[in-house]
Amino acid sequence: MKIKTGILGCTGAVGQKFITLLQNNPLFEITELAASNKSSGKKFSDAVNWTESNPIPEKLKNKIIKNCKPNLDCKLVFSGLDSAVAGDIEDEFANAGYIVISNSKNHRMDNDVPLLIPEINITHLSLLKSQITRRKSGGFIVTNPNCSTVVLCLSLLPFIKNNEIEKVIVTTMQAISGAGYPGVPSLDILGNIIPFIKDEEEKIQSEPLKIFGKIKNNKIEFAKIKISALCNRVPVKDGHTLSVSIKLKNKTTVDKLINQIHKFKSNNKYTSPKKLLYYFDNPGRPQPSLDVNLGNGMSVSVGNIRNCNVLDFKFTALGHNTIRGAAGLAILNAEYLIGKGFFNK
Amino acid sequence: MKIKTGILGCTGAVGQKFITLLQNNPLFEITELAASNKSSGKKFSDAVNWTESNPIPEKLKNKIIKNCKPNLDCKLVFSGLDSAVAGDIEDEFANAGYIVISNSKNHRMDNDVPLLIPEINITHLSLLKSQITRRKSGGFIVTNPNCSTVVLCLSLLPFIKNNEIEKVIVTTMQAISGAGYPGVPSLDILGNIIPFIKDEEEKIQSEPLKIFGKIKNNKIEFAKIKISALCNRVPVKDGHTLSVSIKLKNKTTVDKLINQIHKFKSNNKYTSPKKLLYYFDNPGRPQPSLDVNLGNGMSVSVGNIRNCNVLDFKFTALGHNTIRGAAGLAILNAEYLIGKGFFNK
Amino acid sequence: MKIKTGILGCTGAVGQKFITLLQNNPLFEITELAASNKSSGKKFSDAVNWTESNPIPEKLKNKIIKNCKPNLDCKLVFSGLDSAVAGDIEDEFANAGYIVISNSKNHRMDNDVPLLIPEINITHLSLLKSQITRRKSGGFIVTNPNCSTVVLCLSLLPFIKNNEIEKVIVTTMQAISGAGYPGVPSLDILGNIIPFIKDEEEKIQSEPLKIFGKIKNNKIEFAKIKISALCNRVPVKDGHTLSVSIKLKNKTTVDKLINQIHKFKSNNKYTSPKKLLYYFDNPGRPQPSLDVNLGNGMSVSVGNIRNCNVLDFKFTALGHNTIRGAAGLAILNAEYLIGKGFFNK
Amino acid sequence: MKIKTGILGCTGAVGQKFITLLQNNPLFEITELAASNKSSGKKFSDAVNWTESNPIPEKLKNKIIKNCKPNLDCKLVFSGLDSAVAGDIEDEFANAGYIVISNSKNHRMDNDVPLLIPEINITHLSLLKSQITRRKSGGFIVTNPNCSTVVLCLSLLPFIKNNEIEKVIVTTMQAISGAGYPGVPSLDILGNIIPFIKDEEEKIQSEPLKIFGKIKNNKIEFAKIKISALCNRVPVKDGHTLSVSIKLKNKTTVDKLINQIHKFKSNNKYTSPKKLLYYFDNPGRPQPSLDVNLGNGMSVSVGNIRNCNVLDFKFTALGHNTIRGAAGLAILNAEYLIGKGFFNK
Secondary structure, eight states: OOOOEEEEEEHHHHHHHHHHHHOOSSSSSEEEEEOOOOTTBBBBBHHHHOSSOOOOOOHTOOOOOOEEESSOOEEEEEEEHHHHHHHHHHHHHHHHOOOEOOOTTTTTTTTTTTBBBHHGGGGGGGGHHHHHHHHHOOOOOEEEEOOOHHEEEEEHHHHTTTTTTTEEEEEEEGGGGGGOOOOOOHHHTTTTTBBOOOTHHHHHHHHHHHHTTTEEEEEEOOOOOOOEEEEOOOSSOOOEEEEEEESSSSOOHHHHHHHOOOOHHOOOOOOSSSEEEEEEEEHHHHHHHHHHGGGGGGGEEEEEEEEEESEEEEEEEEEEETIIIHHHHHHHHHHHHHHHHTTTT | OOOOEEEEEEHHHHHHHHHHTTTTOSSSSEEEEETTTTTTBBHHHHOOOSSSSSOGGGGGGGGGGGGSSSSOSSEEEEEEHHHHHHHHHHHHHHHTEEEEEEETTTTOOOOOOOBBOHHHHHHGGGHEEEEEHSSSSSSSEEEEEEEEEEEEHHHHHHHHHTOEEEEEEEEEEEEEGGOOOSBBBBHHHHTTBBOOOTHHHOOOHHHHHHHHEEEEETTEEEEOOOOEEEEEOOOOOOOEEEEEEESSSSSSOOOHHHHHHTTOOOOOOSSSOOEEEEEESSTTTTOOHHHTTTTGOOEEEEEEEEEOOOSSSSEEEEOTTIIIIIHHHHHHHHHHHHHHHTHHH | OEEEEEEETTTTTHHHHHHHTTOOSSEEEEEEEOTTTTTTBBBBBOOOOOOOOOOOOGGGOOBBBBSSSSSOSSSEEEOOOOHHHHHHHHHHHHHHOOOEEOOOTTTOOOOTTOOOOOHHHHHGGGHHHHHHHHHHSSOOOEEEOOOHHHHHHHHHHHHTSSSSSSEEEEEEOOOOOOOSSOBBBBBHTTTTOBOTTTHHHHHHHHOOOOHOOETTTEEEOOOOOOEEEEEEESSOOOOOOOOEHHHHEOOOOOOHHHHHHHHHOOOOOOTOOOEEEEESSSTTTTOOOHHHHHGGGGGGEEEEEEEEESSEEEEEEEEEETIIIIIHHHHHHHHHHHTTTTTTT | OEEEEEEEESSSHHHHHHHHHHHHSSSSEEEEEEEEETTTTTTTHHOOOOOOOSSOGGTTTTOOOEEEOOOOOOOEEEEEOOOHHHHHHHHHHHHHOOOOEESSSTTTTTTTSOOOHHHHHHHOOOOOOOHHHSSSSOEEEEEOOHHHHHHHHHHHHHTTTOOOOOEEEEEEEEEEEGGSSSSSSSHHTTOOOOOOOHHHHHHHHHHHHHHHHHTTTTTEEOOOOEEEEEEEOOOOOSOEEEEEEESSSSOOOOHHHHHHHHTTOOOTTTTSSSSSSEESSSSSOOOHHTTTGGGHHHHHEEEEEEEEEESEEEEEEEEEIIIIIIIIHHHHHHHHHHHHTTTTT
């Protein structure tokens, strides 16, 4: 008995990734496809400009796309909606009793909405009690962070426990798939670097403070980390590469940090990879073209931890932006919700 | 009466760039081509794998390449030699009375060798007195810095005077032409990022301290700046892009810093561009594919100065790595030497 | 006394290229900018997403964009309009007395409209007599061919005279700039080949028959060449590369064909390059990144002429698609019209 | 009981691909690694510059590389040797009783050496009788064709039976992985097309004549097809794309040809994909970035069959050059040899 699942924004890049990743998922079954008026009423294969390398799943080809109205035959919706419309639509679905797992930015910083990377802050699900109370329908919203935020936070995770992190400067080199489709024009990025991504630095500077925050009195007390992000778009298809410098509260060494990664055990489950974090001894790794698909795109890689003249340490981090950083994480979040019993109620 | 000029390492990438840039130079005339035993004795057009888009200058096509021995018919040599051999050969030429302008790293940090960006530290030429005395032949070596160092130092130049710089964290995104030819295999870099360039971070962290140093008692007192570099190779042909964060001694504002660039006047001459520094109001600039050739590749561009949560300010910088960062700067250095009378003696 | 000139479709990729190329043109002065309702009424710098590497000419920055209505203060208009609207608008301007030089496909195959590559078929201007008569206003339209057609026809030009061409099979590898802006999404083309360009093969198969046609009784008798085109989009910024096989009526040899190119003299003038055609002895040339800008982008290059097992000969051809294949050719056409006295009337 | 297998040229690009593809193969077990003197005697992980995205198989990391001398402990060797040395070494192994499956060009056209694509010409194994007799040791050589040849021949396979093929003109757009490692310098190919690959056209023009040949009197009677190839290197990592025009002996239609592909059944087995040939209705497919991995890289894709003005029909074909076009095909050949009993003797 799979859980009936709808995809909001099914024709977009994130929507297509949801459909691709859910194809053989044992827990969820796509029963509804929804999109804007431009596409609703059409057969999916007619409305979509399919850009995944796997073909459209056979049983969805002729499915008629519905409007993004809360009358879909499903319990759960994954939202890959554009942020221009996601805010209101996701509220409507949650208020109508749906469980909404959203990749959009709109509700990420809401007080009672978890901004979830389950291997880090599964305890934040306790926020849902007040959200469910507020909405009165049994429905609620859970969000996942910005793609670069996800990679950054997971790369910092092994260091958090023993060495509180005080400061982070992170330069991102972000793949074009992060901009959706059609996204970045090829004339702008072929053989080029674009040293700016609208609103991206603000997200990376603020979201981790919530993610690493602690629950106190049913609210999140934000972590006190100073983060500065410098964002660049690069001619790479998939995989955000991060050059990270960090300042820690407690003294440690490069060897100890490497060891913390090696012995790091995530209590990961479901589609989460067996090995959440990889460390490379070769200083030239990780690289997107070689390492982005580790753990089926759900692992994060770290390499070349070394001393930093200005802060304490610096390293390279890499993660798959549309899988671990978006659709794959959203699905993982839904799987954890099952594990925590949220679909039993 | 042009100055007779030899090119050491004439078949390499830097050597070819010297030849291309000197083609119509009014001050220098290439009278000698020299390279390793592999090429010496051959006609230039037979020995070289010419990769510049302009054709080989007609008068050099049939020129016989000589050995890198100090019996060349010229007063000046530009060295684009590989660092594996550059150290000794350049010493031999200087000791034999030649003026050696080198792009190699070997002698950059020698006490009495200027590491020259003439718009910044032309006063360092006073080091030459002791070098000339030591060598006894009238010859000497002048070096130019690493390509990323050059772009970084010029981007910092307008801020130096009024706001002493205390700390710099710079992430580089470096073009493939910086690795020479054949250089980076296409399988390694197409659609990819390589987060490591051997020995590069060390150069960027140390060379600016000499460049911004002050002459005291005929020696350079190094500047006290803490610099941390994180170097990446990117699939861009020409142009190193830098994401820079800085901490300044004196308080200032983004607007004041932008103003410092706008009103910056370099006392530039010769092949130095009329406008040494560009500032872009568009936060998405500079970009290598649009801006790398400003000032015929001799200008440096800055954009998107903004506040930094960790240090004080952050911005993007861009410069042409093989022109301003290598051969073009070396030629400019030679032109300044003429202006300072070093060719009259 | 420059000729007053308007640009129709001034914000598009071709429009921007017109503006860039005309900046220092001694014959034409841009006095009007026009575009669709979306842009008209705005200052040019506010309406345009400028993608040329040279900045917007200072005197056009604040110019107000007008509608594409034939009330512009100029004698000549260059049209870079989208083909969805170009047909009617260009007719309106021509019927109102303007000289219209169009890069759009709409009128290319009209009976009394020259499809002009002036080095090939300047005689086709005799068609204008009947077009001017028909329009009654003194105005008329002259078009330039599709970008790949231009490169193909110029590469065939030296062979036409002595060896009538019977058959041509041409595989194109076309640059992304040929699709305008935003044009090809980077996700579609980075590290990829798209083996299809809508309507492109039909143009390449038909337009050369008109271009190489002969005037008989004031009409063009189309050339009898069988052409088959196979079109591909490749991740190259500028420059269409063609792999061409040809069957000739008269027997000849590779050496003779090469010689025909070397001794080819075009009676070129104006912005046409001094050397219209280059031949490379190196079989690996021409290449877009090395050779696309020969003759300021107005030359065409040919290389590796060799025997073909199926037809007679095969070779590589290359030309700059947005200069020689579009805006640059349109300007050249206008210059020839001056030379032929069409602006005196 | 897996067959003991050695890899000749184990550190090269093809050697690494053999190792990667054989990792989980149920029939073969790598017991020996061999390479040139430069690498022999070293541990594999020390000698190899590993460029596959999967890590080096654990059990091979510390294996000592041997010389390419016929004293290896195995029955079968896969040869990924450079053609400069492959000819003699492969002969030595075959003469010493080894079964040699070679990806090198040296013996492809030898009279009694099968040039094998088993789905096409498995009957050519009858040549082995005389080869085995000649060598007297029980050993023999089987080769696979050039990577582009493989893709071309498989794309033509459905048409062969009912419509003898008379003429083929094929323009290739070949991936950089076809040139091995380090292979094509990034400066040569980034954003560029190289319209020449040494000796490639000759192979594509001759090898299919042997592959499609018929056995008569224990010799191959070559097929009488005129093939002309025009080869280009493109900035694509994996996957050769072909623009093909063909002339057939018998009349047919586009629809019939498409139907021949759809109903084509290969009697494929082993690692051969379930579906050998894909046909796309979308004229913009196949594309390397979307379709190269179909059938785990062992399928070939065809699209956009249409009429040709010069020959009869034209279409696009695509295949994975290092899997179906090299190492994967060599392994498939070995699997067929097992099936035919060649390992029982």
